[in-house]
Amino acid sequence: MPGEKGIYMKQRLELKVNGQTYEVLVDPWQSLADVLREELGYTGVKVSCNSGNCGSCTVLLDGKAVKSCIMLAPLAKGKEILTIEGLATESNLHPLQEAFIEHFAVQCGYCTPGMILMAKALLDENPNATEDEIREGLVGNLCRCTGYVKIVEAIMAAKEKMKVTSSR
Amino acid sequence: MGPFEYFEPETVEEALSLLRKYSDTAKVCAGGTDLVVRMRKHLVNPQFVIGIAGIRELDYFRFEDDEGLRVGCLTNIRTIERSPQLQERYTMLPQVARQFGSIAIRNVATIGGNLCNALPSADMAPMLIALSAKAKLVSIDGERIVPLEDFFTGPGKTVLRADELLVEVRVPTPPPHTSGVYQKYTTRGGEELAVVGVATLVTWGSKDERCTDVRIVLGTVVPAPMRAKEAEAILKGKRIDDELIEKAAQIAADESRPRDSIRGSADYRREMVRIITRDVLRQAFERTQSAR
Ligand SMILES: Cc1cc2nc3c(=O)[nH]c(=O)nc-3n(C[C@H](O)[C@H](O)[C@H](O)COP(=O)(O)OP(=O)(O)OC[C@H]3O[C@@H](n4cnc5c(N)ncnc54)[C@H](O)[C@@H]3O)c2cc1C
Ligand code: FES
Ligand code: FES
Numbered sequence: 001m002p003g004e005k006g007i008y009m010k011q012r013l014e015l016k017v018n019g020q021t022y023e024v025l026v027d028p029w030q031s032l033a034d035v036l037r038e039e040l041g042y043t044g045v046k047v048s049c050n051s052g053n054c055g056s057c058t059v060l061l062d063g064k065a066v067k068s069c070i071m072l073a074p075l076a077k078g079k080e081i082l083t084i085e086g087l088a089t090e091s092n093l094h095p096l097q098e099a100f101i102e103h104f105a106v107q108c109g110y111c112t113p114g115m116i117l118m119a120k121a122l123l124d125e126n127p128n129a130t131e132d133e134i135r136e137g138l139v140g141n142l143c144r145c146t147g148y149v150k151i152v153e154a155i156m157a158a159k160e161k162m163k164v165t166s167s168r
Numbered sequence: 169m170g171p172f173e174y175f176e177p178e179t180v181e182e183a184l185s186l187l188r189k190y191s192d193t194a195k196v197c198a199g200g201t202d203l204v205v206r207m208r209k210h211l212v213n214p215q216f217v218i219g220i221a222g223i224r225e226l227d228y229f230r231f232e233d234d235e236g237l238r239v240g241c242l243t244n245i246r247t248i249e250r251s252p253q254l255q256e257r258y259t260m261l262p263q264v265a266r267q268f269g270s271i272a273i274r275n276v277a278t279i280g281g282n283l284c285n286a287l288p289s290a291d292m293a294p295m296l297i298a299l300s301a302k303a304k305l306v307s308i309d310g311e312r313i314v315p316l317e318d319f320f321t322g323p324g325k326t327v328l329r330a331d332e333l334l335v336e337v338r339v340p341t342p343p344p345h346t347s348g349v350y351q352k353y354t355t356r357g358g359e360e361l362a363v364v365g366v367a368t369l370v371t372w373g374s375k376d377e378r379c380t381d382v383r384i385v386l387g388t389v390v391p392a393p394m395r396a397k398e399a400e401a402i403l404k405g406k407r408i409d410d411e412l413i414e415k416a417a418q419i420a421a422d423e424s425r426p427r428d429s430i431r432g433s434a435d436y437r438r439e440m441v442r443i444i445t446r447d448v449l450r451q452a453f454e455r456t457q458s459a460r
């Protein structure tokens with residue numbers, strides 16, 4: 001048994017990220033965030049607290065927000081992973097990304113990928129979310145710069161745009 | 169974090185034989201929202217991690233006519249929060265789930281992990297104890313059913329053996345005219361763990377105005393979630409008015425055993441037990457009365 005001899009085997013893992021399928025060899029103690037960043041180069045996944053508290057590492061698994069820093073990578077097997085890199089198309093930013101720029105909802109930008117993906121999950125689930133529901137939905141995403149006002153404004157503006165453009 | 173060997177059993181049997189084999193050197197990982205944090209801080213350093221998320225047969229809930237609700241250990245908190253059936257038949261459980269972490273935590277955190285991790289602040293525990301829920305624990309040798317009231321033995325401690333898995337939570341159907349309210353109190357809101365958590369479950373007699381049964385269960389302010397039995401006793405069988413509620417709340421506060429911590433001094437927490445207990449009792453009594 002490798003574990004008993006102190007030799008640990010890497011595991012082969014198939015992950016689907018932003019529509020692409022990858023096969024990676026991971027150490028079983030790597031978090032999903034680490035695998036996405038270090039092995040696959042998705043550095044839009046930000047790691048700040050590395051303990052589940054700040055939300056900067058938020059990604060969507062089958063459309064559901066999760067904190068990838070406290071998830072062992074194998075838990076994402078068989079799921080569609082969406083990171084911030086998968087949101088824009090070749091020619092267009094996503095309405096949430098546009099709105100974050102227009103409303104100056106970005107300062108240092110570290111929380112932004114997580115904020116935008118959390119907001120996407122909220123609006124996909126409830127396209128008519130009220131400001132209160134959006135604020136409540138963002139309790140797990142911390143921003144140390146903006147004071148949240150601009151972020152909430154941006155999401156409220158994007159909400160209207162997302163209703164007209166078909167949701168993506 | 170690590171190193172460790174990682175297993176992904178696909179059936180309960182496989183998981184149980186791994187648990188028997190590696191016992192104390194192994195840890196079960198469900199959603200990992202507690203375990204990964206604890207491993208990263210080196211509070212636990214298992215040599216083997218048994219990931220059970222792939223055992224799909226453990227992710228369910230269903231209603232059995234005679235025995236009430238059965239919830240598989242892998243059911244996540246978000247599912248409990250959003251289920252229309254639970255909202256209708258066990259309103260108090262989604263009401264607890266809404267106060268749990270954030271959406272991204274609830275999407276992953278499982279009911280089994282919350283109970284087995286056994287923090288005094290575990291939000292699912294007090295209401296489940298109030299509802300007289302039981303846990304089904306299995307090992308290679310067989311199964312046993314343990315009332316949740318007897319499951320927790322101290323902070324992070326339970327009666328679960330190293331070779332056992334908690335596979336199911338059984339929740340009896342609440343009697344008619346029953347309502348439950350849980351309130352978690354935090355100092356700054358958001359995703360914080362509870363400073364005080366109190367669940368109450370109140371049943372009214374069908375004929376008169378008396379409260380036929382009441383449960384008050386404290387979380388966080390005790391080493392392990394605990395019924396405030398003296399407070400319950402002064403309400404049971406009585407006509408309830410505000411004075412009696414105030415009295416019961418004070419007794420519950422006296423029964424609590426809070427400690428000083430960064431989230432509040434013992435005195436402050438004891439006073440908050442009184443206030444939160446009073447509030448949840450008032451709400452539960454109002455709800456049962458308006459439903460009658
Ligand atoms: C940011 C953040 C916010 C949080 N907020 C809250 C909150 O508001 N309220 C709250 O109560 N908790 C909260 N938690 C704690 C945690 O999310 C919950 O306790 C969660 O329910 C744990 O479930 P899990 O599936 O992730 O457990 P895991 O981390 O997978 O497991 C927890 C423990 O239980 C054991 N275990 C798990 N499943 C079983 C099983 N079926 N049989 C035997 N043993 C098992 C594991 O070995 C481990 O020791 C929070 C955590 C974080 C990181
Ligand atoms: S980096 Fe994952 S929650 Fe902070
Ligand atoms: S913009 Fe800096 S943390 Fe949010």
